[in-house]
Amino acid sequence: MNIVVCVKYVPDAQSDRTFNAEDNTTDRANVDGLLSEIDEYAVEEALRLAEAHEGEVTVLTVGPERAADALKKALQMGADKGVHVCDDAIHGSDAAATSLVLAGAITKATGGSPELVLMGMSSTDGVMGVVPAMVAERLGVPQVTFASELTIEGGRVRARRDGDTASDTIEASLPALVSVTDQINEPRYPSFKGIMAAKKKPVETWSVADLGIDPAQVGLAAAWTKVTAFAKRPPRQAGTIITDEGDGGRKLAEFLSAGKFL
Amino acid sequence: MAEVLVLVDHVGGKLRKSTAELLTLARRLGEPSAVHIGPGAETAQVTLAKYGAHKVYVVEDAAAEEYLVAPQAEILAALVERTSPAALLLTSTSVGKEIAARVAVKTGSGVITDAVDVNAVDGAVSTTQSVFAGSYTVTATVTQGTPIVALKPNSAPIAASPAAGVIERVEVAISEAAKSARIVASEPKKATGRPELTEAAIVVSGGRGTGGDFSPVEAFADSLGAAVGASRAAVDAGWYPHSNQVGQTGKQVSPQLYVACGISGAIQHRAGMQTSKTIVAVNKDEEAPIFELVDFGVVGDLFNVLPQATEAVKAAKG
Numbered sequence A: 001m002n003i004v005v006c007v008k009y010v011p012d013a014q015s016d017r018t019f020n021a022e023d024n025t026t027d028r029a030n031v032d033g034l035l036s037e038i039d040e041y042a043v044e045e046a047l048r049l050a051e052a053h054e055g056e057v058t059v060l061t062v063g064p065e066r067a068a069d070a071l072k073k074a075l076q077m078g079a080d081k082g083v084h085v086c087d088d089a090i091h092g093s094d095a096a097a098t099s100l101v102l103a104g105a106i107t108k109a110t111g112g113s114p115e116l117v118l119m120g121m122s123s124t125d126g127v128m129g130v131v132p133a134m135v136a137e138r139l140g141v142p143q144v145t146f147a148s149e150l151t152i153e154g155g156r157v158r159a160r161r162d163g164d165t166a167s168d169t170i171e172a173s174l175p176a177l178v179s180v181t182d183q184i185n186e187p188r189y190p191s192f193k194g195i196m197a198a199k200k201k202p203v204e205t206w207s208v209a210d211l212g213i214d215p216a217q218v219g220l221a222a223a224w225t226k227v228t229a230f231a232k233r234p235p236r237q238a239g240t241i242i243t244d245e246g247d248g249g250r251k252l253a254e255f256l257s258a259g260k261f262l
Numbered sequence B: 001m002a003e004v005l006v007l008v009d010h011v012g013g014k015l016r017k018s019t020a021e022l023l024t025l026a027r028r029l030g031e032p033s034a035v036h037i038g039p040g041a042e043t044a045q046v047t048l049a050k051y052g053a054h055k056v057y058v059v060e061d062a063a064a065e066e067y068l069v070a071p072q073a074e075i076l077a078a079l080v081e082r083t084s085p086a087a088l089l090l091t092s093t094s095v096g097k098e099i100a101a102r103v104a105v106k107t108g109s110g111v112i113t114d115a116v117d118v119n120a121v122d123g124a125v126s127t128t129q130s131v132f133a134g135s136y137t138v139t140a141t142v143t144q145g146t147p148i149v150a151l152k153p154n155s156a157p158i159a160a161s162p163a164a165g166v167i168e169r170v171e172v173a174i175s176e177a178a179k180s181a182r183i184v185a186s187e188p189k190k191a192t193g194r195p196e197l198t199e200a201a202i203v204v205s206g207g208r209g210t211g212g213d214f215s216p217v218e219a220f221a222d223s224l225g226a227a228v229g230a231s232r233a234a235v236d237a238g239w240y241p242h243s244n245q246v247g248q249t250g251k252q253v254s255p256q257l258y259v260a261c262g263i264s265g266a267i268q269h270r271a272g273m274q275t276s277k278t279i280v281a282v283n284k285d286e287e288a289p290i291f292e293l294v295d296f297g298v299v300g301d302l303f304n305v306l307p308q309a310t311e312a313v314k315a316a317k318g
Ligand SMILES: Cc1cc2nc3c(=O)[nH]c(=O)nc-3n(C[C@H](O)[C@H](O)[C@H](O)COP(=O)(O)OP(=O)(O)OC[C@H]3O[C@@H](n4cnc5c(N)ncnc54)[C@H](O)[C@@H]3O)c2cc1C
Pocket: A037, A038, A182, B206, B207, B208, B209, B210, B230, B231, B232, B233, B234, B245, B246, B247, B248, B249, B250, B251, B261, B262, B263, B264, B265, B266, B267, B268, B269, B272, B282, B283, B284, B285, B288, B300, B301, B302, B303
């Protein structure tokens, strides 16, 4: 079974994330980035499935040159090859354009017949959680998203999805697109052997035109949404912090009473 | 006045609170029409009308219940084509966002998710979002197609504004392609008698500091009529169900009051609660990062502080 895993390069959540003042896009140049943590779960799941079903794992990223780091990490974990769609035209793309590029790259990477596409449930920077649904829509394959358990048998996908009001079991046949949550597995760390092996693994770099997509359809100018302003939230007013000296609970209740929460 | 479509968020006809919030907000943009997919529209109609729905489009097709997301997206895309609304509003849950995403691709429209506010500014739909774990506030607009906006629950106080709420039944042919990811089993969440996490005005959460004993957290929550949340550490340890997890990979909540008990305040946890109006923490480590966020903090052992606070709250309530 051939599996494509979409992985995103994101600014490190531990660093101070910000925007570019010129065009209101996420600043990816001046902060350290890494493979979106949730996508590690998708890579891990792909590796396990490939081991069980004799498959090959291709990792795919759409992003600037530095996004190659996200591919590198996935290759070190054990993925077989990488595809990097890297094109200045992509800068500032919204979710719709990103999904267009991803769908095009998946199609090209699989010769038009993907078997299984894996993604993270959401990225750690945008946290929209919409790209998987959009890619499924564009590819016309079943959408099996937010999987916290996954089995694939006899060409059928079965997943558990925990929703707000119920826990559902979803079934579909391959080809399918599956997004995973961080409940699904425990991602492995790259081994020394994995790190050495990754250096020799093939990575192809494609432009938007390579995918047969008109560059005018992507990027900031083509975005269907526009950030009109951004503002750093004023730092919270320093709160009152007390040390419990036997009356901490009562003081807490007084605070709540004063705030009319009772 | 232009129509504004609002997707009704319901479970078998029982409305979730966010629907009334969406209708209230929709009135700022035009004349709300509710879209009720599935059974129970007759029961829902009264409430939908009360909060301003002029029309209630009802689509009853078994496929919308049986298959994930795709059929609902087809129904909404068809209604968008038919009514050319000023906007389409949905609840920003995982399902709501996914439906929004697919309608956006189908209709060539911009989509904004996780909005906390929406307004008409110079004839355009302007949204407010809180990003990067609440450290930035962003305003955005849709520049193409029909503005599709998914709003977080608790984004607006609800206000009644009675309208006709006329039911209009609509048939939409659902394609075979949309009937591909089938919901073969559905296990409803166990009723706890407590409010739903994302809808609650108050949330009390427990973390690793509970050591697995959530009883003081639950008792305090009950004294306040609050929902109970948990950190991922508590969920991973099997102490509390995953459906109660608050954070990046759990629920995003923005209640009036959030109380974190025995939770350190990791960035992934903050991502789910930082937009809460008032934040309180009980933690025995005065260096815990959660204290950077609080309006009120108690450095102390939750097993002492919470029971005392519970008694004091009960006494104050009489
Ligand atoms: C991809 C990814 C996604 C994640 N998503 C989420 C998410 O959605 N939600 C989430 O919460 N986390 C998430 N995490 C995990 C997050 O990084 C933290 O590990 C987690 O939030 C820690 O939980 P905690 O605060 O309960 O535990 P800890 O960090 O161990 O903190 C426990 C706290 O309890 C205090 N304490 C101990 N005993 C007592 C006592 N008797 N009384 C009072 N205080 C006490 C301690 O001082 C400490 O501050 C995610 C991580 C990753 C990698």
